[in-house]
Amino acid sequence: MKFVRKIVVILFVQPLLLPSISVAQEASQTPDFSELSQSYQAKNYTVAFNIAQNLFEQWAGEPRYDYLYAKTAIKLQKYDEAVFALERVVVNWPTHFGARYLLGIAYTKQHNFEKAINTFNQLLTQPLEQETQAKIDSLIASIDKQKQAVQNKVESKLYLKAGHDSNVNSGAMDDRVIIGNLPVLLDPKSVQQADSYQQANYALAANWHIDQYQNVRARLHLAGHRHNEQSEFDRNQLAMNVSIENRHARFSYAYGAKMGVMTLDSRTYQKDIGGMANVHYYPLSHVGILFNANVIKQSNERDDDLSSLVYSANAGVSYLRPRWSIRVLAGFSSQQADNEDAQYYSRTNTQLALSYLYKLTHTVVASFNCDYKDINYEDINPVFLQSRDEQLVTAQLGLSYYLSDTWQVNTALSYTEKDSSITLYSYQRKEWHLGVAYAF
Numbered sequence: 001m002k003f004v005r006k007i008v009v010i011l012f013v014q015p016l017l018l019p020s021i022s023v024a025q026e027a028s029q030t031p032d033f034s035e036l037s038q039s040y041q042a043k044n045y046t047v048a049f050n051i052a053q054n055l056f057e058q059w060a061g062e063p064r065y066d067y068l069y070a071k072t073a074i075k076l077q078k079y080d081e082a083v084f085a086l087e088r089v090v091v092n093w094p095t096h097f098g099a100r101y102l103l104g105i106a107y108t109k110q111h112n113f114e115k116a117i118n119t120f121n122q123l124l125t126q127p128l129e130q131e132t133q134a135k136i137d138s139l140i141a142s143i144d145k146q147k148q149a150v151q152n153k154v155e156s157k158l159y160l161k162a163g164h165d166s167n168v169n170s171g172a173m174d175d176r177v178i179i180g181n182l183p184v185l186l187d188p189k190s191v192q193q194a195d196s197y198q199q200a201n202y203a204l205a206a207n208w209h210i211d212q213y214q215n216v217r218a219r220l221h222l223a224g225h226r227h228n229e230q231s232e233f234d235r236n237q238l239a240m241n242v243s244i245e246n247r248h249a250r251f252s253y254a255y256g257a258k259m260g261v262m263t264l265d266s267r268t269y270q271k272d273i274g275g276m277a278n279v280h281y282y283p284l285s286h287v288g289i290l291f292n293a294n295v296i297k298q299s300n301e302r303d304d305d306l307s308s309l310v311y312s313a314n315a316g317v318s319y320l321r322p323r324w325s326i327r328v329l330a331g332f333s334s335q336q337a338d339n340e341d342a343q344y345y346s347r348t349n350t351q352l353a354l355s356y357l358y359k360l361t362h363t364v365v366a367s368f369n370c371d372y373k374d375i376n377y378e379d380i381n382p383v384f385l386q387s388r389d390e391q392l393v394t395a396q397l398g399l400s401y402y403l404s405d406t407w408q409v410n411t412a413l414s415y416t417e418k419d420s421s422i423t424l425y426s427y428q429r430k431e432w433h434l435g436v437a438y439a440f
Helices: 002-029 034-041 045-054 063-075 079-092 097-109 113-123 130-150 340-345
Strands: 153-165 195-209 214-227 235-247 251-264 267-284 287-300 308-320 324-337 347-359 364-377 389-402 407-420 427-439
Touching: 034 045, 034 063, 045 063, 063 079, 063 097, 079 097, 097 113, 097 130, 113 130, 235 267, 308 347, 324 340
Parallel strands: none
Antiparallel strands: 153 195, 153 427, 195 214, 214 235, 235 251, 251 267, 267 287, 287 308, 308 324, 324 347, 347 364, 364 389, 389 407, 407 427
């Protein structure tokens, strides 16, 4: 009889229970994204993203979850995460307009312009209202402009300026080109001298677009500086660098090599060669954090005692608004003389710098820059038999007027003051210049 009862349960009772069991299991698997949705609607995007991450293992691949996850990620500028989620949505739900639209936006933010344009073109195959279609057409045109802007290109700029320098050689034995600790106290060239000057500059910037993340950049700068009377301070400079830049949604980094050559009074004075690296991180769209590092080998062609190895690093924060921007930097550098007998030239610098730009009109931009350096030499000066410590302060006010996309006029007034423990190295300088630039 027991066997018969089991047969009855299997054949008649269990089939009646199966639907209710199935419904209960289905109910337990019904997605509940209300907490995630409410946090998103309340604009608590960080909270919403944390909730979405907790649900990832269970619901990744479910279109409604993926769409909410991607919308939250985009608000936090996590475009890589958004793309992965939205690509799943359009595979599982090809007609989901919102997902495909946001996918085009996310591709654009990644600088994956080809995929962005293709995605928006796919939207245009769907029946759309005229206003929506016009909006998408406008987006495609805008992306195409961005695509052209980052593609392989070479830009040049020619800049000519004339000005006046109140202290061409920066006072006794200490011009902008280091001339070393030589006992020239009686040399009339060692005293402060004012002079007018002219300067010609040429800059070249080349970019080669490798993919949506990577670019190769090359920069070249040539400058010729001529004085009206103090020709011994005439100089020419060449500087160039090549770097590989990697850009992502919220950060970028670059590394490369740089070199430079300077002539003084028609003869080679100094050669530089070294490496550089920088990192930029953008926690918010208008806030940037940056870090730069350089290692430079300086070879002085006229005095081996002045050859050295320079290590430098700085970090800063920038803040950008529609009409103005500000950047604050703090840095440190160590310059070590190559020769053991020239350690009086070795020094360390600590630096604070501030840069501020303000757009007065759509064609006129004002700028203010100031820089403070604390300079400490590591050994006793062999001429004055005492240690040398200095504070250097520079401030500059500038005004630029953009006549067109290619023509620019600017002027600047700067003031420099060095206070040295060895009085002979202290000086003040005022400079003014007026220049015109042409970009092509």
